[in-house]
Amino acid sequence: MLEATSLDKSFVVERDALGRVRRSLHAVDDVSLRVEPGRTLALVGESGCGKSTTAELILQLQAPDAGSVVLDGQELTGMPSKLLRATRRRIQPVFQDPYSSLDPSQTIGSGLNELLAIHGIGSSRERVERAQRVLERVGLPSDPRALSRYPGEFSGGQRQRVAIARALIVEPDYVVLDEAVSALDVSTQALVLQLLIDLQRERELGYLFISHDLGVVRHLAHDVAVMYLGQIVEHGPAEQIYKRPSHPYTRALLDAVPDPDPDFQHARRTRRIVVSGDPPDPTQRPAGCSFRLRCPFAHEVCAQEDPSLSEFDGRLVACHFASDVLSSDFSADGEVVEAGPA
Amino acid sequence: MTASIDSSPARAQTPGRENGEPVARGVSPRRAMLRAFVGDRLAVVALLVLITMGALALLAPVVAPYDPNAQDFSQTLQSPSREHWFGTDDLGRDLLSRMLFGARLSLGAALIAVTLGAALGVLPGFLAGYRGGTVDIGLSRLTDAIMCIPGLILSISLIAVFGPGTLQVAIAVGVAFAPRFFRVARGAALSVAAETYVKAVRAAGAGHTRTLLRHVVPNASSAVIVQASLMFGMGLLVEAGLSFLGFGAQPPAASWGALLRRGSGFMVEARYLSVIPGLVITIAVLAGNIAGDGLQRAVTNQRSSGR
Numbered sequence: 001m002l003e004a005t006s007l008d009k010s011f012v013v014e015r016d017a018l019g020r021v022r023r024s025l026h027a028v029d030d031v032s033l034r035v036e037p038g039r040t041l042a043l044v045g046e047s048g049c050g051k052s053t054t055a056e057l058i059l060q061l062q063a064p065d066a067g068s069v070v071l072d073g074q075e076l077t078g079m080p081s082k083l084l085r086a087t088r089r090r091i092q093p094v095f096q097d098p099y100s101s102l103d104p105s106q107t108i109g110s111g112l113n114e115l116l117a118i119h120g121i122g123s124s125r126e127r128v129e130r131a132q133r134v135l136e137r138v139g140l141p142s143d144p145r146a147l148s149r150y151p152g153e154f155s156g157g158q159r160q161r162v163a164i165a166r167a168l169i170v171e172p173d174y175v176v177l178d179e180a181v182s183a184l185d186v187s188t189q190a191l192v193l194q195l196l197i198d199l200q201r202e203r204e205l206g207y208l209f210i211s212h213d214l215g216v217v218r219h220l221a222h223d224v225a226v227m228y229l230g231q232i233v234e235h236g237p238a239e240q241i242y243k244r245p246s247h248p249y250t251r252a253l254l255d256a257v258p259d260p261d262p263d264f265q266h267a268r269r270t271r272r273i274v275v276s277g278d279p280p281d282p283t284q285r286p287a288g289c290s291f292r293l294r295c296p297f298a299h300e301v302c303a304q305e306d307p308s309l310s311e312f313d314g315r316l317v318a319c320h321f322a323s324d325v326l327s328s329d330f331s332a333d334g335e336v337v338e339a340g341p342a
Numbered sequence: 343m344t345a346s347i348d349s350s351p352a353r354a355q356t357p358g359r360e361n362g363e364p365v366a367r368g369v370s371p372r373r374a375m376l377r378a379f380v381g382d383r384l385a386v387v388a389l390l391v392l393i394t395m396g397a398l399a400l401l402a403p404v405v406a407p408y409d410p411n412a413q414d415f416s417q418t419l420q421s422p423s424r425e426h427w428f429g430t431d432d433l434g435r436d437l438l439s440r441m442l443f444g445a446r447l448s449l450g451a452a453l454i455a456v457t458l459g460a461a462l463g464v465l466p467g468f469l470a471g472y473r474g475g476t477v478d479i480g481l482s483r484l485t486d487a488i489m490c491i492p493g494l495i496l497s498i499s500l501i502a503v504f505g506p507g508t509l510q511v512a513i514a515v516g517v518a519f520a521p522r523f524f525r526v527a528r529g530a531a532l533s534v535a536a537e538t539y540v541k542a543v544r545a546a547g548a549g550h551t552r553t554l555l556r557h558v559v560p561n562a563s564s565a566v567i568v569q570a571s572l573m574f575g576m577g578l579l580v581e582a583g584l585s586f587l588g589f590g591a592q593p594p595a596a597s598w599g600a601l602l603r604r605g606s607g608f609m610v611e612a613r614y615l616s617v618i619p620g621l622v623i624t625i626a627v628l629a630g631n632i633a634g635d636g637l638q639r640a641v642t643n644q645r646s647s648g649r
Binding site: 056059060061081084085088089091092093095096097100101102103104105106107114115118119150152163166167170 | 370371372374537538539541542543544545546547548549552556557560561
């Protein structure tokens, strides 16, 4: 089990002349996640909400200010880099941009070989065989000529398959997929998602699937965590969250996913929640609930008290009015409660 | 790609294919860059000029019609003629022969300067750009300090310590060049270090040494190669300048700059003595810059189409 507990990370945005912090950004605020073998946890939120920073903390690319990442009982944060290498094999990344996530000056074959070399796996002949097998598995040509190709010769979808092959070749237990299909067009997205689902079944892989698109997440998530301005606002089984969203932000995200049924789409338009405005400047988070300025449910209490993540209807949610959200048939044209600065 | 995996829309979105010919199969970015350079006529001509000059310099003992230092007082200050293509100087020495032997000093000094500058500047630059933090701050401040001293003053003071001579000039110029190489290498490494593939290999378990040598250096080095080719022209010019001031090759040996200086004493009686060395220096520097610019274009084109 891969478990992150109370992760915290801030970045200094501005210092004054004396080097004191003037503005800082709380990118990840008390985030706890758990990825189990064979299951997918989706981390969802709009861009800039701290999803990718969370991924980098879990991948040990950055050190958290507080909190810990534990892999099968073994603490990873602060682990000496030599020891960390062995555990890195077990948690592999796939990043968003298929155009910058592969070294343009390295052939596909030498890149795959390098990963095996890093972890001291196999003789050089075995490595070639492994590389061919993994390329075949992800649906790419695997002949020796394919191994000597450069990333520049592949399309976006193919590159993302290469990136998945790179993650898989060292036989990890967990894969962190940071917007892994977001840069692909819809038809390619579906193919790559299906590949990910098949691979998970075959190898009992645990996925941390990071995305801004709840529509994509629906296809493979077992659990969903919704993130807003560095905090988890709703976290629970995918079924629950999709069918009965109880945080206004989750509700708004779901309402924004287009539905193929025009009648449903039309009917929904009258009762959906539309979030107005951009997220607030993350360096100046409002007091109280950080979503209240955009929230149609906001009341005075939201400005005074930051709701904590607590058990509600079989999931965790951070909202004072979770039951209202769950039962509401709120009209977007209705009253939007203005919450003044606290 | 015979077995196409993705639907056609996915392939069509590959950038750089719409406006140019597709990158051929199995072509490394470096080969693509070379191909782009070869397609650049002017740059190729410039490179050929430099290669010819280099070859003539190497072959000087064979191709030079006269001994460069042989004096002939019956043939002083002769204008260019069939016997002496570039004419003779006040001591009756053949200018063509002296230019050919001077090329060895001038081109050699520029080459040593660029090599030394790169040797001193590039690796620290890569390291600073990749590691950032205190390593970067320390090395960058040191570079800033060196760059505060004007290049010419730095060169002259180094020559003051080590004495005049072509090698000393080359070393002095090389030391003065090192900060520029540092900066270019640092900048290139900085941008490569921010690429996702660096993050990806780090997360996959690669150590810093491997990441730096296997991923940052190969991808950042084209910028350094371009810089080196541009610095070659500058090296020639600085060497000529220092020789003109009398810091370079000592008589009777003479680099192009020294020949120009000597020629400048006969501007009225024998203008060709200064015009010819001046012209050759200009052509060589220009050729170096044009070739460097061509290389730069080839690198940028390759970068925009190779992704």
